[in-house]
């Protein structure tokens with residue numbers, strides 16, 4: 049039984065019990081019920097095994113997060129030591145702990161924000177929720193209560209909580225969830241391949257998008273807009289690399305209206321795009337930043353929001369009167385997660401992971417682009433060790449397949465059968481975001497498996513008659 053896509057399970061199997069007891073997040077629940085789950089049991093480096101003993105190469109680093117790869121024993125040791133020493137401590141009411149302080153200090157030495165402050169959370173979603181709450185809090189405290197709107201973009205993914213799900217610009221996260229909330233507005237996605245007008249150059253496209261952003265700000269009232277949020281390179285919305293010049297034009301508009309720039313580095317951060325942060329790769333000067341995922345290589349859940357001192361000063365001064373900065377989680381600054389994140393970031397340096405990404409980038413990007421000529425491939429995009437391959441019905445007209453054929457999902461399943469974990473995002477784009485430690489041979493192995501899956505998919509679509 050090496051194919052995970054079967055549905056006959058013993059009643060007491062993990063599969064049957066998973067189907068009975070779990071809610072699979074971000075999944076087609078009916079499909080999971082029909083086909084059954086795939087049970088992951090162990091992983092090492094860039095490889096992962098399921099309970100049938102089948103080996104997979106990790107093409108997506110879990111959910112874009114296992115930067116150092118799996119099975120790093122030292123991170124387990126650090127967690128064990130910290131659990132034995134101080135398993136939990138809070139940051140409420142002025143209490144602190146060494147791992148959190150150390151991690152905050154390390155982060156502030158890494159980020160392109162001078163004299164910042166760090167707020168810890170557990171996930172990318174809560175980091176972005178915090179971002180918005182801190183903007184609202186700041187506006188109220190500086191006597192500008194009307195300054196509350198946040199501008200995000202279509203195709204963005206910023207999480208799933210009420211606010212971060214509103215920031216997300218993908219319909220399935222809004223529809224039937226009563227989102228987005230009123231204070232969140234969306235502007236154009238910088239997706240040149242899909243969103244450019246006929247004959248429009250990249251320069252014309254980015255100018256149009258900057259003009260549209262300005263129009264939206266003016267229409268909403270510039271005094272009502274607090275911040276613009278962006279993943280420098282968009283991830284879950286299709287791995288979209290904005291054209292050159294885009295952020296320069298966007299940032300010019302934001303500066304004109306004194307609107308903060310929130311850089312969501314949850315996927316981009318810690319080397320993924322070839323620099324420490326995506327904002328550096330894309331030439332963005334952020335006001336605040338959200339980080340998570342690779343911060344701990346996902347060994348434990350932790351996220352951080354980094355804000356400039358001028359915002360913190362306002363929060364601090366206000367508490368002379370209010371007596372309380374009313375935001376924080378039980379697990380903000382969890383010492384075990386923080387200790388693991390500290391060691392993870394140290395290991396990234398010690399193992400030369402950032403240099404390794406720069407060495408692997410041309411190999412990864414060249415192999416990604418080698419699929420451009422395949423009859424099913426409409427567009428290939430990427431930067432650093434992240435990329436996507438978009439499958440289309442017609443290469444010259446860019447026509448997509450009818451969603452009912454689920455071509456991307458079919459290709460993802462074929463990848464799985466060939467022992468590769470990838471993911472269909474934004475319809476029929478297959479995403480690649482391997483652990484940053486992947487070697488040249490493993491990149492070749494990953495894309496060789498993909499090649500087989502793509503050919504299988506070509507056979508599948510050849511049988512589609514509409």
Ligand SMILES: Cc1ncc(COP(=O)(O)O)c(C=O)c1O
Nearest residue numbers: 171172173205206207279314315
């Ligand atoms: C850019 C970005 N922001 C935020 C999130 C939300 O993170 P989480 O799933 O940890 O809440 C994600 C998750 O993939 C993400 O890609």
